[in-house]
Amino acid sequence: MFAQWQSSLILMAYVIIFLTGLPANLLALRAFLGRVRQPQPAPVHILLLSLTLADLLLLLLLPFRIIETASNFHWYLPEIVCALTGFGFYSSIYCSTWLLAGISIERYLGVAFPVQYKLSRRPLYGVIAALVAWIMSFGHCTVVIVVQYLNSTQRVRNPNDITCYENFTQDQLDVVLPVRLELCLVLFLIPMAVTIFCYWRFVWIMLTQPHVGAQRRRRAVGLAVVTLLNFLVCFGPYNVSHLVGFYRKESPPWRVVTVVFSSLNASLDPVLFYFSSSVVRRAFGQGLQVLRRQGSSLLRRRGKETAEVTHADRGVSQTEGTPSSDFTTD
Template sequence: MPPSSNFSSGAGEQEERCIVNDQMGPFSVLYILLFIASFPGNLLSVWAFVCSARTQVALLRVRGLVGRGHGPDACAVVSQQQRSSSVYLLNLLVADLLLLLALPFKVLKDLGVAPWSLMVFHCQASAVSLYISLYASIAFLALIITDRYLQDCHHLHSLRLQEVGFARLLSLVVWLLLLLIMVPNMVLPIRHIQVQRYLSCSSLKTDLGLHWHSLTVFLCTALFANASAAVLLSSGLAFRRLLGGRGDPGLQRSARRAAASLTAVAAAYVLSFVPYHVVRAPYTLAQTKVITDCDTRRQLFLGKESTLLLSALHLCFDPLIFFYLYPPFRAVIRSLVPCVRQHAGSDTEPDEQAAEEMVQQTSAELEATA
């Protein structure tokens, strides 16, 4: 084991020799592969969201609802025809892009090839950004699943939970809450330690920083628990509705579609985030020196890194969620990929119908106010 240390002072000889992050080569290779695999899909997602907005503006112009001297601004019209689901999906895409930006810094730091200043920058900034994006993804996936269930339950529309204004306000609350929890980890003072190849980010933290880090883990775990409860409740109610609608063919069809979409997103949610939170709490005890046995700390660190890599896999799943749940996005992708367009079959008609439905709804509202 290399003779470098995670702590420069105030630690015993056994703790100084306990290096937990000297086996990060395989993880770094997997993160590089994940970045390569997920970057095109997320870049295509950005392009498709932009293109879908332009397509909606073009449709409205054809109908003569924008572009007139007295007509509304195109951006305002597209904003009016958005749905709550599109707001949550767009915020999920922003969280994914934030994670993609943080991954190269993590890879360089874990390989031990980054300059010392860049390693410290990762611990103070990009690592915190990674966790902000992680919990933003958790929150918005839970909101997407809940919103998907509410879309299928027409008797809940009176609650006005699917209004675009409410979705935007809720999204803003999620981001502000995460920033309030996470940003202090960036700005709290750090210790000055000896330059070393295998830097443990917790070794940079002062006692105050470690205490705030523990509080951050507790609050984020609470957020995950609430999001998981919403996912389980929405999925359970969707399956209950599916089982209760066996005698109604129309209801059975719509309930089956809703249950299938909820199952796919909920499966991605469970696979990505549950294992990480099983390991997160005991690993925090090792970070805060409650657990001091070196072998135990090494095992917990490897478990944390393995499950964190599993959590990052949602970067590959999310473009599929965008394609499946957002009809304008799906229409843009099918217009780009010939094989998808040719084999779309009867599924293309609902996509066009959904997009046209949004245009018609906006048209009616604008003509009523003219």
């Protein structure tokens, strides 16, 4: 009974993450694509675009996990699909950690050394940082493919009823557990330490400089808080399972729950995008305006409400200000 309730809750969580994360990340993707197409885009926009693509990769693979969860964690699709979806799914999770660290470094340099940073920043730096994050994550997560072809899928009832990336043999654990430990150290603890240091300095500078406006200070604090929640709530439990598994020489049975928290990252990142970039704030504002107009049309609201909507639209455009999303002090 408990296992059934657990499957139902996990299934519900995956569906909510998919329904909330996909439209928000698609809006962010459209905004960042428009921004990077402009001359000399800032490295942060390239990193934010890469983070959006990582989230979309996870979300596009999430339906496979939904199907697996709805089947009580039995895998009825071909084994190669298990290997490829697992490879892309876990790679996108760990790609996000170093991209978040790169964004924190960019933010810190932008406020700590505003003049030097503005003179030396190049779009190429953002491209190189994004490529490094993708190569590191996909390179490390090749273990998913390796273990899959070591017969990581275990026969459950019949040849068409198997589990995906679970129920490891001892030989498979000898490969999986050390690699998971390395993943935790290289792709979680190190980028988290970098991110905490950079955002600590970033927020301190933003709060102590008198000429920084209250709105920018609030956005700076919000950006740091959301990023910290990403590491602690989304990535933390999943990587703790790696440490516990390596210590106990087994794959923890509660690891499946931590994967749900890691998936939540795809729904939490759009909040980070909102605090981080004015182009995303405008895109979200325009999306809300479209929904508001459609709702008014369906309910046949006219007259006064139409005037209120028009007035609200003007208010949004006036508060956004310049298109720059940099937290620089120039």
